[in-house]
Amino acid sequence: MKFNHIGIPTQDNFEGEIDLPHLKMTVSDHENNPYGIQWQRYWQGAPYPDVVKTIPHVAFVVDDLNKELEGKKVIIEPNSPSEGLIVAFIEVNGAPIELMQYL
DSSP: OEEEEEEEEOSSOOTTOEEEGGGTEEEOOTTSSTTOEEEEEEOTTOOSOHHHHHSOEEEEEOSOHHHHHTTSOEEEEEEEEETTEEEEEEEETTEEEEEEEEO
């Protein structure tokens, strides 16, 4: 497991906004800084649990997403937000965690 980024929900505008209409959210580029900070603003009707839309999450790249999900509380099922990437969210101690697998 390797750290990828921290996603911080906000309702404010931020520098370098990237609209993702297919995900109903706006993000910043987490690769534009050495610490993986990514701002996220969820659009009206975005289909995500409140815990994801209101609490910062840490994202990790894993080798085998399905294996990492075994026995975990999955709050967003595996999906592909972009070509070559599968992600899912779990909840651990009340906090969202994003798990990512590059194909």
